[in-house]
Amino acid sequence: MSCPVLQTADAPLNPVIKPLEWMLGTWECDEPGEGTFPTIQPFRYTETLHIFHVGQPMLNFMFNAFHSETKKPLHRECGFIRVEPGKDKVAFIIAQNTGLVEIEEGKLSGQELTLQSQSVSRISFAKEPHVQQISRTFRLKEDGRLEQTVCMATEGQPLSKHLHITYRKTAP
Numbered sequence: 001m002s003c004p005v006l007q008t009a010d011a012p013l014n015p016v017i018k019p020l021e022w023m024l025g026t027w028e029c030d031e032p033g034e035g036t037f038p039t040i041q042p043f044r045y046t047e048t049l050h051i052f053h054v055g056q057p058m059l060n061f062m063f064n065a066f067h068s069e070t071k072k073p074l075h076r077e078c079g080f081i082r083v084e085p086g087k088d089k090v091a092f093i094i095a096q097n098t099g100l101v102e103i104e105e106g107k108l109s110g111q112e113l114t115l116q117s118q119s120v121s122r123i124s125f126a127k128e129p130h131v132q133q134i135s136r137t138f139r140l141k142e143d144g145r146l147e148q149t150v151c152m153a154t155e156g157q158p159l160s161k162h163l164h165i166t167y168r169k170t171a172p
Contacts, residue, residue, distance in 0.1 A: 011055030016085050020059055022111050022140050023051045023081070026171035030145070032068035033165025038157050039129065044068040047165055049146075051081075058082045083108070090115070092136070099123035100131055111140035129154040144169065 013021060032044035047065040054060065059081040065074040076097040083090050092104040092115055100122050106115035117134040133153040140146055150163040 011053065013053060014055060014057045016057035016083055017053060017059055017081075019083060019088075019108055020081060020090070020113075023059065023113075023138065023146070024053065024172065025169045026050050027146050027167035028170045029165050029167050031166070033065075033163060035163050037152065037154075037162050038160060039154070045074055045163075045165070047167070049167060057085070099126040102134060104134060104136060106136075113138040129156060133159055135159065141166070
């Protein structure tokens, strides 16, 4: 899937989002990521992240995951990343193709972002068991790769590691 507007080339980076500049770009996994959860079979996936700005005080993003063997589309997320001006507080506003909409908030510490769901809503016919909570961490590693870990809780299952993947930047 192509992204119609990844970045407005002539738009200066809004100073509010300067602390997140390290996240900007197109990121692709080096190796398939690993998915697991107590109620499903482990799986492997590939993923591309597009994180861009258009000069506003927020980042825009699109995350696209595919089955590592069949290449069939799996999970898609899109939304916005906001920073509270002058603070280390960050919010993700996310819509997912599964019918889930969430707000995650957390803290930025250098080049690590830790988030926790504050609100999780879903369409009335979303697949069960329903997601109740999500936590997510992004970390820029010393070698320049971006690491993401996602934990999830559903009805009847406590918060558990669900996804782990590492990306390399393929475009600014």
